[in-house]
Amino acid sequence: MNAPLYAIPGSTPAASAATAPDAAAPAGSPATARTVNEVLAQSQVMAVIEELDRDLVGLAPVKQRIRDIAALLVVDKLRANLGLPTSSGQGGPSLHMCFTGNPGTGKTTVALRMAQILHRLGYSRKGHLVAVTRDDLVGQYIGHTAPKTKEVLKKAMGGVLFIDEAYYLYRPENERDYGQEAIEILLQVMENQRDDLVVILAGYKDRMDTFFQSNPGLSSRIAHHIDFPDYAPAELLQIGERMLHGMNYRFGDGTREVFDRYLARRIAQPHFANARSVRNALDRARLRQASRLFADGDRVLTETDLCTLAPQDLLASRVFQRT
Numbered sequence: 001m002n003a004p005l006y007a008i009p010g011s012t013p014a015a016s017a018a019t020a021p022d023a024a025a026p027a028g029s030p031a032t033a034r035t036v037n038e039v040l041a042q043s044q045v046m047a048v049i050e051e052l053d054r055d056l057v058g059l060a061p062v063k064q065r066i067r068d069i070a071a072l073l074v075v076d077k078l079r080a081n082l083g084l085p086t087s088s089g090q091g092g093p094s095l096h097m098c099f100t101g102n103p104g105t106g107k108t109t110v111a112l113r114m115a116q117i118l119h120r121l122g123y124s125r126k127g128h129l130v131a132v133t134r135d136d137l138v139g140q141y142i143g144h145t146a147p148k149t150k151e152v153l154k155k156a157m158g159g160v161l162f163i164d165e166a167y168y169l170y171r172p173e174n175e176r177d178y179g180q181e182a183i184e185i186l187l188q189v190m191e192n193q194r195d196d197l198v199v200i201l202a203g204y205k206d207r208m209d210t211f212f213q214s215n216p217g218l219s220s221r222i223a224h225h226i227d228f229p230d231y232a233p234a235e236l237l238q239i240g241e242r243m244l245h246g247m248n249y250r251f252g253d254g255t256r257e258v259f260d261r262y263l264a265r266r267i268a269q270p271h272f273a274n275a276r277s278v279r280n281a282l283d284r285a286r287l288r289q290a291s292r293l294f295a296d297g298d299r300v301l302t303e304t305d306l307c308t309l310a311p312q313d314l315l316a317s318r319v320f321q322r323t
Contacts, residue, residue, distance in 0.1 A: 033081060039074045043120040052113045056106050057242070058235040065226045066114065073121050094223040095123065095198045096190055098212075100205035101228030104274030107202045108162065110228075115160040118198060125158035125196065132161070134168040137182040145178040149185045157196055166201035167211035183215060190221045231274050236263050240278045244309070249286065252308040258315060265319045281317070288313040 033039040040046050049070060053063060076086040095118065099107040112129050119127025132152055139145040153161065163169075169179040190199050201208065201218070205227060212219035231239065237260055244250055251259065262281060266272055273280075289309055293301060314320075 033078060036074055036078070039077055039121070043122070045070060045074075045117055045120045048113055048116045048120065052110070056109060057238050058231055059106055059110075059228065062106070062110060062226055062228055065224070066110065066117070069114075069224060070117055070121070073117070073123060077121060094194065094221065096194065096222050097198070097200045097224040097226065098208060098222045099200055099202040099226050099228060100208050102204065102230055102272075102274060104276030104278075105228035105230065106275065107228055108164070110226075111160060111162045111200050111202070114200070115198075118160065124160070124198065128156075128159040130156040130159065130161050131164065133164050134179065134182075137163070137186075138169065138177075138179045140178075142178075145181045146185060149182045153185070153189055153197070157193070160198045160200060162200045162202065165203045167203050167207040170211055170214055172214065183218065187217050187221070190218075194221075233260070233263050233267065236267075236274070236278050239275050240282060243279055243282055247286075249282075249307050249309060252310045254311045255309050255314065258311045262314050262317060262319055269319070281314075282309075284317065285309050285313040288316050 033042060049063075049067060052066060056063070079086055097114070099111065101107060108131060111131070115124065115127050115129040118124040130152065136152055137145070137149045139148050169183055171177040171179055186199065189197060201222065203211075212222075237256070240259060240263075241251070241256075259281075263278075266277060266281065286309070292310070292313065293299075293305060299305075
C-alpha cells in the first residue's frame with residue numbers, strides 16, 4: 001500500500017457529531033473462530049441485526065442487504081483466521097457504501113446500525129458514526145476546505161463517516177467552488193486508510209448516479225449500493241403509531257382512520273419525506289391538541305385527555321383544506 005497522501009490520525013469523536021461507541025461490543029475480535037456460530041457468539045452481531053428488524057418498519061430489501069454484508073464479513077473473518085485471501089484480496093473487503101433513497105427512509109438509522117456491526121466484527125476500532133453534509137467539509141475561501149475536511153476525517157477515524165446529500169460536494173457550474181478539493185482528500189483517505197474508515201455516501205438515487213458519473217474515482221471505491229424504498233401507506237401508519245407510543249400519546253376513537261386519510265393525501269403532495277413527514281404531522285397534531293386543551297382552562301384534565309389525539313387535531317391540517 002502506498003503511503004497515504006492525506007494521513008488522518010485517529011481521534012475520539014466530538015459529542016456533537018458522533019454517536020457513542022457500542023458499549024456492548026466485545027473487547028477483542030473473534031480471531032480464533034472456526035464456525036459461523038462461533039463468530040456470531042463472540043461478536044454478538046446478531047443482536048444489532050435483530051434490533052434493526054425490530055426498530056425499523058418495512059425496508060425488507062435493505063435489511064436483507066445488511067444481513068448479506070454481515071454474512072460476507074463473518075465469512076471473511078473465518079477465511080482470515082485460516083490464512084486464506086479475503087473477498088477483495090489484501091486489506092480485506094472494501095466496505096465503503098452508497099445509500100440512495102428519498103428523505104425519511106431510514107438511511108441514517110441503518111448507517112448507525114452498520115457502524116455497530118462493523119465494530120462488533122472487528123472491522124472498526126470504535127464503532128461510532130459521524131454524520132456530515134457539504135457545509136461540514138467545504139470551505140468558503142482558499143485554504144479553508146482542506147483543514148475542515150481533515151478535521152471531520154480525524155473525528156470519523158475508527159468508525160463510519162456518513163455524508164448526506166453527497167452530490168452537493170460537486171458543483172461544476174461554479175468554477176470557484178472548493179468541493180472538488182474535499183472530494184480529492186476523501187478519495188485518498190478512502191483508498192489508503194480504508195482499514196480504519198468506512199465512508200457511506202447518501203442522497204437521492206438520480207443525483208447520486210450523476211455524481212458518480214462525474215466522479216468515477218469515487219464510484220470505483222464504493223462496494224455496496226443500497227436503495228431505500230419509500231414506505232407504503234400502511235407502513236407509515238405503523239410508524240406513526242410507534243412514534244406516538246414513544247411519546248406516550250395515542251390515537252383516540254376515529255383518529256387512526258383520519259390519520260390514514262391524511263397520509264393518503266399527504267403522499268400525493270410535493271416534498272413528502274416519508275417518516276420525517278409523519279413525525280412533522282404528529283408534532284403539529286400535538287400542538288393542536290395542546291391548544292384545544294388550553295382553551296378549556298377550567299376543566300380538570302385526566303391522563304386520557306392529555307395523552308389522546310382526537311380526530312379534530314388532524315382534520316384541522318391544511319392537507320384536508322385543499323381540494
